[in-house]
Amino acid sequence: MHHHNHYYGQAHILARYAGLNDEHPPRLRGYLQHGWNIGDGWNPVHEFFDGAWRFTWSDAPRRRGHALGRRNYHSIGAPFLYLLDLEPSLGVVPEEEREGTLWFLFHGWEGGKIEGDHKRLIDEIRETEPGPVTFSLYYTEYDRPEIRKSYEDAGFRVVSFGRRGFSYEGTDPRFLYKQLAELRKHKRVAANRLSTAVFYGIAAGCEPAVYGDPMQMAGENPLFGGEARIARLWPELLGKEIDLAAARATTELELGVPWLMPPAELRMLFDWRERV
Amino acid sequence: MSDNQLAVEVVRGEMQPWSDYNGKRGAVGGPVLRALLNDVLPAGARTLIIGPHAADLVSVVVDKASSATMLVRSVSDATGLAEQFADLDVVAGALDGLTGTTYEVVVAVDGLDRVLGYDSDDLSWPQRLDALAELCTPSTVLILGLENEFALTTLLDRRPPAERHGDDEWRPLHDDPTRPVSPVQLASELARVGLPLQTVYSSFADNTLLAVDVAAAARPGSLPARLATEALEATDVPLLAPIAEGVESASRAGLLASTSTGWLAITGAPLQHAIYTETGPGVLTATRADDGWSTTTQPSTTTGTPGVLPSGANGAHGALPSGTPTSGAPATGEAGAAGGPAAFGAAPTPRLSVRDVSFDGSAIPSVVSGGISVETVLLRLAAAEDVPAFRALAERLGEWALAQTGQLVLRWDDIIVDGDSFSFGVSGWVAEASRNDLLAAAWQRFHDRLINTHRRHPWPPWMVGDDLVTSWLAMSGLPDTRVARGKELVGALAVALGTVETPAPDVRTALADAERAKQELVELKGHVFGLERTLGFRDKALKTRETRIREMRLQVQKANAERTRFRNSRAFAAATLIRKAATIRNPRQFAGKVKRRLKKQLRNRF
Numbered sequence: 001m002h003h004h005n006h007y008y009g010q011a012h013i014l015a016r017y018a019g020l021n022d023e024h025p026p027r028l029r030g031y032l033q034h035g036w037n038i039g040d041g042w043n044p045v046h047e048f049f050d051g052a053w054r055f056t057w058s059d060a061p062r063r064r065g066h067a068l069g070r071r072n073y074h075s076i077g078a079p080f081l082y083l084l085d086l087e088p089s090l091g092v093v094p095e096e097e098r099e100g101t102l103w104f105l106f107h108g109w110e111g112g113k114i115e116g117d118h119k120r121l122i123d124e125i126r127e128t129e130p131g132p133v134t135f136s137l138y139y140t141e142y143d144r145p146e147i148r149k150s151y152e153d154a155g156f157r158v159v160s161f162g163r164r165g166f167s168y169e170g171t172d173p174r175f176l177y178k179q180l181a182e183l184r185k186h187k188r189v190a191a192n193r194l195s196t197a198v199f200y201g202i203a204a205g206c207e208p209a210v211y212g213d214p215m216q217m218a219g220e221n222p223l224f225g226g227e228a229r230i231a232r233l234w235p236e237l238l239g240k241e242i243d244l245a246a247a248r249a250t251t252e253l254e255l256g257v258p259w260l261m262p263p264a265e266l267r268m269l270f271d272w273r274e275r276v
Numbered sequence: 277m278s279d280n281q282l283a284v285e286v287v288r289g290e291m292q293p294w295s296d297y298n299g300k301r302g303a304v305g306g307p308v309l310r311a312l313l314n315d316v317l318p319a320g321a322r323t324l325i326i327g328p329h330a331a332d333l334v335s336v337v338v339d340k341a342s343s344a345t346m347l348v349r350s351v352s353d354a355t356g357l358a359e360q361f362a363d364l365d366v367v368a369g370a371l372d373g374l375t376g377t378t379y380e381v382v383v384a385v386d387g388l389d390r391v392l393g394y395d396s397d398d399l400s401w402p403q404r405l406d407a408l409a410e411l412c413t414p415s416t417v418l419i420l421g422l423e424n425e426f427a428l429t430t431l432l433d434r435r436p437p438a439e440r441h442g443d444d445e446w447r448p449l450h451d452d453p454t455r456p457v458s459p460v461q462l463a464s465e466l467a468r469v470g471l472p473l474q475t476v477y478s479s480f481a482d483n484t485l486l487a488v489d490v491a492a493a494a495r496p497g498s499l500p501a502r503l504a505t506e507a508l509e510a511t512d513v514p515l516l517a518p519i520a521e522g523v524e525s526a527s528r529a530g531l532l533a534s535t536s537t538g539w540l541a542i543t544g545a546p547l548q549h550a551i552y553t554e555t556g557p558g559v560l561t562a563t564r565a566d567d568g569w570s571t572t573t574q575p576s577t578t579t580g581t582p583g584v585l586p587s588g589a590n591g592a593h594g595a596l597p598s599g600t601p602t603s604g605a606p607a608t609g610e611a612g613a614a615g616g617p618a619a620f621g622a623a624p625t626p627r628l629s630v631r632d633v634s635f636d637g638s639a640i641p642s643v644v645s646g647g648i649s650v651e652t653v654l655l656r657l658a659a660a661e662d663v664p665a666f667r668a669l670a671e672r673l674g675e676w677a678l679a680q681t682g683q684l685v686l687r688w689d690d691i692i693v694d695g696d697s698f699s700f701g702v703s704g705w706v707a708e709a710s711r712n713d714l715l716a717a718a719w720q721r722f723h724d725r726l727i728n729t730h731r732r733h734p735w736p737p738w739m740v741g742d743d744l745v746t747s748w749l750a751m752s753g754l755p756d757t758r759v760a761r762g763k764e765l766v767g768a769l770a771v772a773l774g775t776v777e778t779p780a781p782d783v784r785t786a787l788a789d790a791e792r793a794k795q796e797l798v799e800l801k802g803h804v805f806g807l808e809r810t811l812g813f814r815d816k817a818l819k820t821r822e823t824r825i826r827e828m829r830l831q832v833q834k835a836n837a838e839r840t841r842f843r844n845s846r847a848f849a850a851a852t853l854i855r856k857a858a859t860i861r862n863p864r865q866f867a868g869k870v871k872r873r874l875k876k877q878l879r880n881r882f
Contacts, residue, residue: 060394060395062446063394063395063446063447064394064395064446066394066443066445066446067291067294067394067443067444067446068293068443069442069443223292223293224292224293225290225292225351228286229290229292232286232287232288232289232290232373233288233289233395
């Protein structure tokens with residue numbers, strides 16, 4: 001189906017969970033949400049073919065999509081949650097040995113680069129974070145030496161988990177595995193925008209924080225209300241010190257824990273069952 | 277940054293992109309609700325409007341309130357409202373996001389189904405009422421709408437439930453088991469939150485409001501039942517069966533109040549009129565009188581141009597095709613601001629013209645009989661196939677109609693059996709036409725309503741149409757009356773009432789149409805068989821005659837042959853000679869002539 005389904009190796013994870021070949025995951029009959037957002041799970045101008053089914057992580061995107069006139073939704077829970085189930089020990093260290101902060105910079109994509117004051121953000125991170133900081137850059141920023149160097153010069157360890165790929169090419173199927181392993185080593189997860197990585201971090205046991213210059217990306221579409229709407233809807237996830245219990249409760253909803261399903265059901269849902 | 281620069285206050289739960297005003301359902305509004313608000317709302321109160329209300333309702337609230345706040349869930353709707361109403365504080369967001377103060381008046385005519393966003397908690401109807409009650413005090417005047425899940429239009433809706441509510445139902449609000457589904461349950465819920473109910477109206481597509489006790493007491497053919505039928509027939513819900521039958525059954529069972537499209541509950545303000553209904557360009561109100569109804573009309577106070585916030589009402593205005601010429605301008609302002617209905621005739625009545633008919637409010641009687649309609653009686657007589665009684669009633673109707681003055685378009689569904697005579701109902705549609713044509717229009721309209729709804733009647737199918745109307749006119753004392761003008765009047769009236777036949781009839785009617793076509797086919801086949809049989813008889817008769825003719829011809833030929841043979845015989849020649857010889861009177865002269873002829877012949881020969 002759509003090549004977005006392979007982003008970050010999500011289709012690979014679901015195929016493995018379903019007991020199928022995860023090197024070449026089978027065609028998934030529909031569109032798979034590949035990141036958290038405040039819309040219906042996809043960007044506002046994403047094109048869908050008529051009659052397409054949309055597999056969202058949770059119910060909120062389904063509700064918003066319904067209001068947009070879209071139907072044929074089925075919430076399945078985020079593939080990252082299935083990865084947690086598949087890899088209970090990947091990167092795990094004893095709780096008392098988890099240290100530092102894995103910090104995610106709001107990233108651009110192949111079609112849009114972010115703009116912001118990185119120096120000021122570094123200062124704020126230094127003031128805030130109590131331990132060592134690992135800075136995660138998406139490859140679009142990682143490959144820009146001026147950005148990567150500014151964080152390395154600040155004394156941060158800079159990592160990148162790879163590429164999500166495009167048109168089935170270049171996808172790092174271990175992207176989320178690497179991200180999970182890093183998260184499990186860190187005590188905190190932080191970002192300058194409430195984003196997918198923060199929810200992943202909370203799900204992996206990190207204490208979250210969202211602060212700093214959110215920066216801008218050219219061509220951003222504020223159709224769904226932007227940062228102000230996030231502040232109204234998820235105030236419990238914004239700030240440097242966050243109530244962990246409230247954050248975990250919200251994360252369970254946003255990543256779709258109640259919608260997780262057993263492998264057999266997933267196979268039928270994706271039309272992956274074997275036919276005799 | 278990726279934020280919108282919003283011109284209105286926003287609280288938690290707002291929706292963007294979204295519009296309740298531009299969707300299929302639109303905002304609640306229309307002249308009937310406007311008239312009700314005019315009557316109910318106290319002046320100078322701190323007022324809150326919750327949910328999408330059309331500009332005509334908002335303007336009433338703003339005019340009456342000391343301060344007015346409006347909560348809508350859509351940011352774009354809120355922005356549009358703020359631009360249109362300078363004196364209105366508009367807040368975008370969900371009901372559970374608005375807290376911190378109470379209001380003297382709360383207007384929630386649209387109900388509690390469009391007050392949450394897709395990011396709101398899944399609040400049941402009672403929980404939404406709880407949130408609403410937080411904004412009220414025990415003395416707050418609350419006007420609260422509630423859609424009825426047991427409405428006739430819902431029961432007869434031919435769409436499956438999943439397709440009825442468009443994009444509104446990201447959560448199935450209408451499946452909520454705690455939602456009130458009767459006036460009693462609604463009153464109980466309001467009492468639970470400390471807002472004792474004073475008045476409940478049964479709402480019929482927001483075009484007619486009937487106090488619930490009036491609706492419950494309505495019987496088929498009575499004024500409330502007729503108004504309910506007319507309002508429901510103008511809705512655009514695709515139906516399984518004709519709505520009029522449902523209204524009739526419900527009113528026979530005393531269930532009309534329970535099967536309306538919704539209810540309007542009012543706390544903190546007394547009942548003003550038992551009936552509000554849209555009539556032409558205005559609103560007719562009615563209160564009980566001895567054996568009938570005391571009526572008043574209020575001219576419409578809206579300009580009908582809601583701009584960016586169109587009215588969602590499906591009334592006569594909305595039903596008019598675009599470009600339909602109208603004459604006269606509705607009165608504006610004062611009637612509503614005065615706080616009471618203008619007495620009929622005391623204020624200029626707006627006129628609305630649709631093709632051949634126009635509205636004249638002054639033609640509506642100030643007191644209308646409480647009896648049942650002539651149409652109800654005629655339909656019963658037709659169903660009973662009691663043609664003599666039908667004929668007698670038609671004769672009386674003809675006498676009565678021809679004795680009337682004025683130009684009201686006669687319609688048996690609004691003429692009332694009033695003791696031994698008849699009286700006019702609440703229709704104010706008039707036409708420039710002769711009395712004969714007005715009577716023809718009455719029978720033509722009855723014909724259409726009888727035939728199109730597949731009611732039982734005794735007339736054969738080939739009479740249906742002009743012949744049947746002509747026959748009824750003859751029963752009314754007008755033989756040989758032309759029906760063409762009556763048809764035109766009926767068509768114009770249907771346009772004015774917004775009941776022009778829809779391209780897709782209800783399923784039962786469609787099936788009955790198909791069955792009727794099938795039956796007609798069978799009957800026509802029978803007719804063809806009969807004609808063929810007749811032709812066969814005729815053919816046989818022709819063959820008999822042909823044989824006889826052939827026989828006679830042979831006889832004639834034989835006689836001719838014998839005659840020829842006889843004429844060629846020697847006997848005939850001798851007889852001829854003898855007959856000629858017998859005629860010679862002067863033999864000498866004859867011999868001389870013979871001699872001369874012989875000589876001449878001999879000369880020529882030699």
